Amino acid sequence: MRMAYKCRAYPDSDQAAQLGRTFGCVRLVWNKTLDQRHRAYHTEGKKTSYTETDAALSEWKRTSELAFLSEVSSVPLQQTLRHQHTAFANFFAGRAKYPRFKSRNGKQSAHYTRSAFRMRGGTLTLAKQSTPLEFVWSWDDDTLANLNPTMVVVSREQDGRWYVTFAVDTDDPEPAPPTGEALGIDLGVKDFATLSTGETIANPKHLDRKERTLARYQRQMARKQRDSNNRRKAKRTLARAHRKIRHARADFLHRTTTNLVRRADVIAIEDLNVSGMTSSAKGTTDKPGRNVKAKAGLNRAVMDAALGEFRRQLEYKTTRAGKTLVVIDRWYPSSKTCSACGHLLPSLTLSTRAWTCPDCGTRHDRDHNAAKNILAAGRAVAGP
Numbered sequence: 001m002r003m004a005y006k007c008r009a010y011p012d013s014d015q016a017a018q019l020g021r022t023f024g025c026v027r028l029v030w031n032k033t034l035d036q037r038h039r040a041y042h043t044e045g046k047k048t049s050y051t052e053t054d055a056a057l058s059e060w061k062r063t064s065e066l067a068f069l070s071e072v073s074s075v076p077l078q079q080t081l082r083h084q085h086t087a088f089a090n091f092f093a094g095r096a097k098y099p100r101f102k103s104r105n106g107k108q109s110a111h112y113t114r115s116a117f118r119m120r121g122g123t124l125t126l127a128k129q130s131t132p133l134e135f136v137w138s139w140d141d142d143t144l145a146n147l148n149p150t151m152v153v154v155s156r157e158q159d160g161r162w163y164v165t166f167a168v169d170t171d172d173p174e175p176a177p178p179t180g181e182a183l184g185i186d187l188g189v190k191d192f193a194t195l196s197t198g199e200t201i202a203n204p205k206h207l208d209r210k211e212r213t214l215a216r217y218q219r220q221m222a223r224k225q226r227d228s229n230n231r232r233k234a235k236r237t238l239a240r241a242h243r244k245i246r247h248a249r250a251d252f253l254h255r256t257t258t259n260l261v262r263r264a265d266v267i268a269i270e271d272l273n274v275s276g277m278t279s280s281a282k283g284t285t286d287k288p289g290r291n292v293k294a295k296a297g298l299n300r301a302v303m304d305a306a307l308g309e310f311r312r313q314l315e316y317k318t319t320r321a322g323k324t325l326v327v328i329d330r331w332y333p334s335s336k337t338c339s340a341c342g343h344l345l346p347s348l349t350l351s352t353r354a355w356t357c358p359d360c361g362t363r364h365d366r367d368h369n370a371a372k373n374i375l376a377a378g379r380a381v382a383g384p
Contacts, residue, residue, distance in 0.1 A: 001170060001171075001320065002150075002167060002168065002170070003168050003170050004166065004167050004168070005139065005147075005165065005166045005168065006163055006164075006165045006166075007135045007136055007137060007138065007164055007166075008135060008136045008162070008163060009133060009134065009135045009154065009162040009164040010134040010135065010136075010162065011133055011134070012131070012134075015126075015129055015131070015133060016162075018072070018128060019110065019126075019156070019162075020108075020156075021068075021071065021072055022072045022073065022076055022128075023108035023109070023110060023156065024104070025068070025069050025071075025077060026076050026077060026080050026108075026109075026110050027102045027104060027108070028066075028069075029057060029060075029069070029077050029080050029081065030080050030084060031101045033053050033056070033057075033080075033081060033084055034099055034101060035101075036053075037053075037084075047088075047092075049085075050081060050082065050085040053081045053084070053085070054081055057069070057077060057078070057081065071128075072128060073112070073116050073126070073127035073128050075111075075112055075113055075115060075127065076110035076111055076112060076116070079110075079112075079113065080111075083111075084099060087099040105158070106158065107155060107156070107157055107158060108155065108156045109153055109154065109155035109156075110153070110154050110155075111151060111152075111153050112127065112152045112154070113150070114149075114150060114151075115127075117149075117152050119147060119148070119149060119152075121145065122137070122144040122145055122147070124152065124164065126152070126154070133154075135164050147166060147168065148168065149166040149167055149168050150167055150168065150169055151166075152164060152165070152166055152167070153165040153167070157239065157243060158235075158236070158239035158242075158243075159236050159240040159242075159243050160236055160239075161243070172320075173321075174322075175321065175322025175323075176261075176262065176321040176322060176323065178265050179262075179263060179264060179265055180265065181263060181264045181265060182196075182264055182265060182267070182268070182375060182378070182382075183195055183196055183197070183260065183263070183264040183266070183267050183268070183375065184196035184268045184269075184371040184372060184373070184374035184375025184376070184377075184378060185260070185267065185268065185269045185374065186270065186334065186367045186368075186370040186371040186374060187270065187272060187305075187307050187310070188203075188367060189203060189301045189302060190203065191203060191367065192204070192256075192305060194367035194368055194371050195371055196368075196371040196372045196374070201256060203305060204248070204249075204252050205301070206248050206249050206252070206304060207245060207300065208301075208304070210241060210244075210245055213241055214241055214242070217234065217237055220234050220237075221235055221237075221238055249304070249306055250309075253306060253309055253313055254313065256310070257310065257313040257314050257317055258317065260314070261317045261318055261321050261323055262321075264323070265323055265324065266323070266324045266378060266379065266382050267314060267318060267323065267324070267325050267326070267378070268327075268328060268374045268377065268378020268379070268381075268382075269311060269314065269325070269326075269327060269328065269374065270327070270328045270330060270332070270374055271327045271329060271330040272307055272311075272330060273330055274302065274307050274308045311327075324382050326377075326378035326381045326382050328374050328377045328378060328381075332373075332374075332377060334369075334370040334371075334373040334374050334377070335348055335366055335367075335369065335370045335373075336355075337369075337373050338357040338359065338360065338362060338364065338369070339362075339369050339372040339373050340360050340362040341357060341359050341360040341362070343357050343358065343359040348366075352366065353366050353367075354366060
């Protein structure tokens, strides 16, 4: 399996300048190749292969206008072509959206394969650089000394922070010892998650807590003159605030998913349509994401909760630990089915947070009842 170690990097002024040129060349190659692909497909109906884009890159380097592309390592440029080829393959297969042009104001990155870096004794030297790149290692020294990465990714965030990521191929870990517990999880916005045991995980609402701060920084940046140094400083301040929110959200998700995977052998969740939950389509129904009319602030709350990332982390962590994750069909009526007797309500509005079963008289909390039904469905799929 493949693992990644992400560390803070501290390039010196010469390294930062050289990496900045590499980022610019990577961005130019991506955008120019994307433009030519777009024109070829919409004018001739022709798909462009990776071989054709690689040949075009070689031709660009021979021109006087783009000869500067030869001043940086060719590996990140070729990796950009491979990534774009994969992006189009995913688009035509319906797995992703149409690739977009890259902006100089967003996150910048360059991918180096083994032929473009040297890793010896815990020091990293990139192609076109004569001195090692300084980085901070947060794990044990033995891991660093024996590190044999297959790829190194150098990136720069919008707030100016540098990072280096080491991609490493490792053996599959030993399965975690069984705990004998199974959990059903009902995800939401008011409470981030309700477990089948009745426990709730509070929604930290990272974005709401920093809303006033972000608004103030945004107003300060808007008052600065465009393309001025003061505006760039204000933009970095805003980017730092967003970075803190992003890191706090990631920390919460990693802690939550790790605790759940360590606790249960079988975890059942619902296949929520996150993109549908953030749409503004008209209509009402009993489940978020099923053609529900978006209320004020709902879209932002759903995006802030990062439910899709929560599922992604559960998927790879259960696989790594030898546990089972069961994803229940999104149309399963978990909220309006009685977990005690199985009675199905004809309808249940979103505002109804508790209800009483007309058959057996059991009083249900909406989310707890849904979590118990999700667990029962998950057990039926996973088996004993």
